[in-house]
Amino acid sequence: MTLWNRLHSWMRATLHRPRMESEMDSELRFHIEAYAEDLVGTGVPRQEAMRRARLEFGGIDRAKEECREARGANIMETLLQDLRYGARMLRKNPGFTAVAGLTLALGIGANTAIFSLVNGILLRPLPFATPQNLVSITGNYPKGAFVAMREEMQTFDAAAYFEGHEFNLTGRGEPLRLSGVLVSAEFFSVLGVCPELGHPFYPGDDKAGHDNYVVLSHALWQQRFASDPSIIGRSIELEGVSRQVVGVMPAEFRFPSPKTQVWIPLHSDSRDTIDHWASDFMTVIGRLRRGSTINQARTEIRMFQSRVFKLFPWPMPAAWNADISVVELHHGMVADVRRRLFLLLGAVGLILLIACVNVANLALSRSATREKEIAVRAAMGAERGRVIRQLLTESVLLAFSGGLLGILFATKGLQLLKATLPADTPRLADAHIDWRVLVFTGGLAILTGFLFGLAPALHSSRAALAESLNSAGRGAGVSISQRLRSGLAIAEVAFAVLLVIAAGLLTRSFLALSHVDPGFRAERLLTARVTPNQEFCSDPSRCISFYRELLDRMRAVPGINSAALINTLPLGGRLAKRSLEIEIEPTSPGAIMPLFWMDVVTPDYLSLMSIPVLAGRGFTSADDSGNPPVAIVTASTARRYWPGRSAVGSRVRLDRDTEWRTVVGIISDVRAYDLQKYVPDWINGTIYVPYTPKATLEGGRVPSDMTIVVQSSLEESQAQDVLRRTIASLNPEVPASEVRPMRAVVYESVSTPASTTVLFVAFAALALALGLIGIYGVLSFLVSRRTREIGIRLALGAQRRDVLWLVMKEGAKFSLIGIALGLTSALAITRILASDLYGIRPADPFTFIATAVLMSAVTLLACYIPTRRAMRVDPLNALRHE
């Protein structure tokens, strides 16, 4: 009842404000007039009566204010009043408003941009039906094991997929290399997504012989098939195999990766032992069944793991999938990127702190000039809380304006971020500015407003009234203000130091990475994947003669100096593994053979890439016949398997081969996997074999997805044209994909550290700029406050040098303390960067010293202008200054 009453009265008060105001006026007027009337009745003259009536009533405005408050209308009203007043104050100080607003916009904008990434990637639920029930199994299983799992699991419905397959799309127009995913039939139903056109795969669609289907991505359908809806039910040629298009996925479906163009049934055929148990170790996802928990799923999968070994036709290492578990699908997808996002969020958080400190400082120097205004308001009867509330409203208003501009910056920044971050960042396309981001920014603006507004507001409201009114604006609290401001400047320097050190470490690490000798020379090399259909290459000699013909034709082009082939280009993101046996170290029956990375190359490859032969010889055209079979190993492999003796002349045998291969040479190691490592830890060695029909991969086939490497004196675009034309003239059904210079291959392999480094450098630059402005502001204020003192000193015979010292001492004091604080905290904090650093330690002394020097220089620069102004003080003017 009373609550309703109050609400009602409050609503009335707010909605009918003008009427209530005029009613209040007439009510009070009536009172005074009625009283005056009575006084007149007792014989007081009318004018005197009115005067006395007013006098006895007391402060009418105060009474009105109390009435408004009593009515409960006041919260809204004072807020509006404060907002109006705040807006007026901000308009009256365009300089302050512009600098503070811009600073805040930069800070809030950077945070908004990074938060939209965090929101899109980490926070927004996956765009699938009831995504909280989707799980991902942490290990990978071959098709055979997955089929068993699919049948046995009780707690979840399982689906599997395998990324990294590619398919030639031929038949219409230029041949195209498509990036495809092998999926089990229940892939779409487990995710709970439907095609926008056609239907998903049905159970059983992945069984060999009944699996000639394909689902297209929206983008592929649009680009290649002109969004033609009649594509459903028609067949397209993939790898020379005709597949019926059953569905087209909507544009926002980008699972497992944004570059997926086709989904193909996984083709399970238990008679093909190798395919079923050895190739394509698939990722398994699942949908928890009703009433099952992720913990139950975990228990069940662990039990399954303990019996799956028996299903394999050969022994599996005991360590295989030993730490198998079940995690939420979303969690599993973004696990890699989470840490990096939090690093970025931390960095922009620091920037926002710096921005807050800056604006707080600005506001403090302004509060000095506003002391009088506030004192007047206090004298007029404003309570302290009321003044604080007004000042805070003003700063929140300022923060909100900054936030609005910040959102503008953030939209631009987000575009830049998306362009800077590696394209394979999961869910990158899901990041945009939505209501969550806006709520975040709004909250951030309020918080920011309080953060930078509180200190100045508390301080201003404390300023002693009388003193402010009496003295010439040189009120009490100057020393407090000065201490507070120095503290803020110190904090600012310290924050900036942290960011500069982080950026410095990442830059140093990135430079180290870029100066790594990859083991080959990338200059003037053009590369392209040339991929005939698998079906075409089922006849190895036809496949090999196609490639040889291509090499011959390319070499015949004027300007092309040399051309060679390799199956897995270094740093190209692919690897080819092959188990083999080493003659002097025979593998006992049942034991596991060493797993090698097998590079299949043509003879010119080594010289083309400038990979030095350390012992023995490289390949020659005599090796092209494949008889006798030969091999080359890398230096580290030779050291590992032939310690203390020469590998040259010894023999190896590829798994399931009958013939032994003779090692004819040792070459130096190449950073094949990434620039930090030569090969992954689980690879035992590297072997090179010549491209002959005997150069079979794990599946027993010769590689049919070779990369051509061309060295030419032609312009790059020209060389590309020549390459495409030559391939087309040789076989119009063979696509050329990933046509790019070798330099680009190397660069792309470091795109992740590159993007982190670029972002941190940008953030550090922003922090430095803001820090510079901040210190400049504090010192300028200091000088302007002490103009009179400086004047007196000069008048009393102080030298300009002394003045220089006086001001610089102040600046040096807080810059040095700030730098020291920053360095100390950096020592503790940079450890979290350790895994992002290559070749340097998180406590890299060079970076720390360089940062200290840089920061000293920057703060000195910031001190320069105010100092110069102080030195130019004219004693006479200064004394008249008051």
Add this chain to the structure above:
Amino acid sequence: MEKQIDLLQGTLDMLILKAVSLGPLHGYGVLLRIQQISKDRLEIQQGSLYPALYRLEHQGWVASEWGESENKRKAKYYRLTSAGKRRFQSEAETWNRMTDVIAGILGTKPEEA
């Protein structure tokens, strides 16, 4: 005339409720009625009367409407609501109990302590 005494904190609301319980009054009328009942022994700040009236109205103890005064002028009249009546009774009871207790304490003689 006896010396006027300042109003005790929080008692103004109760006095207003009492005043309007005898019939609708405008603000000035409330002031006069209280002075009349107290025989001019209470000093009421005129300025503080209206915030109190607004507060009571906001809380729903009194209701207001515009009417005509004795000398034919528009005036705002306050009357007690039924909730206000209950409120006044409980406040008056509390007040009486309190004054009894306080009077008892103040009237205590040294030997009784």
